[in-house]
Amino acid sequence: MTEEMARLRREAVSGKMEKDRAALETLFHFPENQDIQLREIQCQGSRVCAVFMDGMVRSSQVDDFIVRAVQRAGAPMPEEGRGKYLITQVLNVAQAQAEAELGKICDGVLGGMTAVLAEGADTAVLLDTRGFEKRGVEKAGNESVVLGAQEGFTESIRTNLTLLRRYYQSADLVTEMLSVGTEAPLKVAVVSVEGITNPRALEILRKRLRKIRCGAVHGIGQLQQLIEDSPWALVPQMLMTERPDRAAAALSDGQFVVVADCSPYALIAPCSFFSLLQASDDAFSRWQYGSYMRVVRFLGMLISLLLPGLYLALTEYHTFLIPVSLLTTIAETRANVPFPVYFEMLLMELSFFMINEANLRIPGQIGTSVGIIGALVLGQTAAEASIISPILIIIIAISGLGCYCMPGHSFTIMLILYRLGIEALCLALGLYGLCLAVALIVCQVCSLQSFGWDFMTPLAPHRPHNPDLIVRLPAFLQRKKVYARQGEKT
Numbered sequence: 001m002t003e004e005m006a007r008l009r010r011e012a013v014s015g016k017m018e019k020d021r022a023a024l025e026t027l028f029h030f031p032e033n034q035d036i037q038l039r040e041i042q043c044q045g046s047r048v049c050a051v052f053m054d055g056m057v058r059s060s061q062v063d064d065f066i067v068r069a070v071q072r073a074g075a076p077m078p079e080e081g082r083g084k085y086l087i088t089q090v091l092n093v094a095q096a097q098a099e100a101e102l103g104k105i106c107d108g109v110l111g112g113m114t115a116v117l118a119e120g121a122d123t124a125v126l127l128d129t130r131g132f133e134k135r136g137v138e139k140a141g142n143e144s145v146v147l148g149a150q151e152g153f154t155e156s157i158r159t160n161l162t163l164l165r166r167y168y169q170s171a172d173l174v175t176e177m178l179s180v181g182t183e184a185p186l187k188v189a190v191v192s193v194e195g196i197t198n199p200r201a202l203e204i205l206r207k208r209l210r211k212i213r214c215g216a217v218h219g220i221g222q223l224q225q226l227i228e229d230s231p232w233a234l235v236p237q238m239l240m241t242e243r244p245d246r247a248a249a250a251l252s253d254g255q256f257v258v259v260a261d262c263s264p265y266a267l268i269a270p271c272s273f274f275s276l277l278q279a280s281d282d283a284f285s286r287w288q289y290g291s292y293m294r295v296v297r298f299l300g301m302l303i304s305l306l307l308p309g310l311y312l313a314l315t316e317y318h319t320f321l322i323p324v325s326l327l328t329t330i331a332e333t334r335a336n337v338p339f340p341v342y343f344e345m346l347l348m349e350l351s352f353f354m355i356n357e358a359n360l361r362i363p364g365q366i367g368t369s370v371g372i373i374g375a376l377v378l379g380q381t382a383a384e385a386s387i388i389s390p391i392l393i394i395i396i397a398i399s400g401l402g403c404y405c406m407p408g409h410s411f412t413i414m415l416i417l418y419r420l421g422i423e424a425l426c427l428a429l430g431l432y433g434l435c436l437a438v439a440l441i442v443c444q445v446c447s448l449q450s451f452g453w454d455f456m457t458p459l460a461p462h463r464p465h466n467p468d469l470i471v472r473l474p475a476f477l478q479r480k481k482v483y484a485r486q487g488e489k490t
Contacts, residue, residue: 009103058131254484
C-alpha cells in the first residue's frame, strides 16, 4: 500500500460529494476496477451516492431499500445530521451504522456492505446488504462421529457465529470482532463467556492479535501460527475443530474460540495435551464406552510412536532380548532381503506416506483404487520379491493405524514426525536412543504453554480437574472447569 493510499484511508468524510467520491474511486482503483459500483441518487434535490461491490451484495436489497427509499423520501434532508436522518427516516435496512473514516468505509464495502454518502453529511452510512454466494451448513467431513451432532462450520463467519450461539444459548456469550492484516484484512471473531472464560488467557490473545503485522493472513491455519506460544514446536498448542458442538463444549469449560472469515474451522485455546486425544462423541457415549475408546486412542498413539523404533533397536543392537522363536521367524523372513533393516523401514515409511498423500490428492472416484493398489499390490509384491520382510510391513501398517486413531489431523502429522525422529535415534543408539527420545519428548511437552497455561494441565502441575482425562467417569462427576476464572493460578 502506497503512502498516498494510506493517507486517504485515514481521512474522514468531508461532506463534499465530489471530493469524497473521488477519494473512494482512488481507493477502489475505479474505473479500472469494474466490480465497484457508485450509484448516484437524488433525494429531494440533494445528491446521494450508494457505493457497493457487485456480486458481494444482494441486488434486491440495494434496489428496494436504498435506491427506491431515497427516491421516495417525503421531505428534503436537514442541513445538520444528514447521516442520522438517512438511518432513521429514509433507509429501510435493519443493520445500519454511521462511519466517518474512509478506510473503515472501504473495508465495509469490501465485506459486502453498501456505503451511502450524502452531500453535506460528515459521515457515511454503512448498510448490511451482504448477499454473496456461500456454502450451506453441511456434515462435518474430517471429524465424523458415530454419535452426536452432525453439523460443521462453513466459510461464512456469520454462519459460524450463529451455529455457536445455537449450541451455547447464553446472554453471557460475548463476541469480539477484529481485523488482522494490513493490506488484505481478515475478519476474526473471538468468542468467550463472561465470568467463565479465563481473562488472563483472553488478554494474551488480544495482545498477540494486535501485534500481527502481516500484509495478509490467509485463513485460520496461518493465524494459528502467528498467535501460538511456540511456533517452532511440533505439538499443536491450539485445538482446531470444524464442529460447533465441540467449540461450544470448550466454551463451557472456560476456553475461548477464535473464528475467522473464509475458514470452516475454529481454534480453541487454552489447550492441553489431553484435549488432543478427546473426540466429540466421547460425551455422547456412556462413560464406559468413551473411556474404552480413549484408552484405545492412547495405546494407538504409543504404538505409533514407539513400535517401529523398538523393532529397529532390537533387531540392530539387542537381538538377545528377542525370544528365540520370534528371532528365528524374523531371521527367516529376512533371509533373502538384500537391504538392511533401517533401509527397509525408510522405504516402507516413504511408501506409506506417498499412498496416503495420493489418496488425498487424487479425485475421489479413483482414490479408493489407489489405496487398494498400494496396500495389496505393492505390499504383497514387495514381500514376494523379497524386497521387504513381511513382519516389517505388519509393523508399519499397525503404526499407521495407530496414527489415524487420533481425532485431529495436526496431531496425526505430529506423531509421524516424532516417530521418524525416534527411529533415527534408535538406529544410532539402540534402546538408549529410544529412552532418550521419549525423555526429550516428555520434557518438551511439559515445557510448552498455551496462552499462559501449562500444556500438561491439569497433571503437571496438578490442578483441580474433572475425572475426564484418559479415562472418562460419569457425567455427574464433571463439575470443575479447568480453564475457568475460578481455577486460575498465576
